[in-house]
Amino acid sequence: MVAPNVKAETMRLMDRRSALEAEMDAIIAALSAPGGAGITGSLVDAEGFPRADIDIPAVLAQRRKLGELRNDHKDVTSKIEKNLEVLHSTKLTRNEQSIPRSSGISAPLHGGLSQNDPMEEDVVTRLPFAIIDDIADGSPAALDGLLLGDEIVKFGSVEAGGRLQERLVSEAVSNEDNQVSLLIIRQGSPMNLTITPRKWHGRGLMGCHFRIL
Structure with missing residues (x-):
């Protein structure tokens, strides 16, 4: 079935996004520490010389890494949103395709799940x-x-x-x-x-x- 596979991928992407957020938070905390350069603060002093109170190469590396993480976070979030759209549309399509039997029980959908099968409902409602x-x-x-x-x-x-x-x-x-x-x-x-x-x-x-x- 497509939906459970998409759901599993979406949950993995959410875990990845959480990991990215934790890594970004750690870098932001380090850059924003007292006496630090900050995320966008100047790396030179009032006279235009490189600041002697900070490790400039390390700050540049952290800022570069933060930018990369933000781009990755944006990409992962975009994939999550697309997967959610797929899951929502899958649920709607399957509901429309269900055919009531004379007994009043919905006909099985793709993969043998009925319209009211709790596993099928969990595909979307747990997201x-x-x-x-x-x-x-x-x-x-x-x-x-x-x-x-x-x-x-x-x-x-x-x-x-x-x-x-x-x-x-x-x-x-x-x-x-x-x-x-x-x-x-x-x-x-x-x-x-x-x-x-x-x-x-x-x-x-x-x-x-x-x-x-």
């Missing part, structure tokens, strides 16, 4: 459709345990599909002051969380931003 790319300190999202970089697999009744931003907002508004169950992927591992959308001193009911993948 994230959004990522938390901004979260405010003291916000409901932060206080309830969401972290920057968490990947959203399910938010209440919202899963992969169309009009995701609109549906996420609607889900939060309709559940104001009520707990909403989330299924997320954090550093490659699935987790269940609950968040309570509610008014606070900042914008919105949660204080975070979902970037659709």
Whole structure:
């Protein structure tokens, strides 16, 4: 079957992306250490001479490596997005091709899986459709345990599909002051969380931003 193979590849790509992010974070931390040159800081002093307080060749090597990692991260993310599109379209196509029998049971799909087979559903629903790319300190999202970089697999009744931003907002508004169950992927591992959308001193009911993948 195509979909499970694509799913396995996507999970490997997600692991690769996490590894790239960890490596980038380490380089950024080293460059940004007190007294360091920073990511884009000058390597010469006020008089135009090479700075004597830093290892310039090492800094240049770290900056070059960081640029390479960022390019790799962009490529991996692009592949993940394309695979997610394939998985979503595969699910829709198979649902359309299912033919009800007289007994009311769906006919088997490719590979012998029925439309409601849990393995088939897992192909798509276990993959994230959004990522938390901004979260405010003291916000409901932060206080309830969401972290920057968490990947959203399910938010209440919202899963992969169309009009995701609109549906996420609607889900939060309709559940104001009520707990909403989330299924997320954090550093490659699935987790269940609950968040309570509610008014606070900042914008919105949660204080975070979902970037659709």
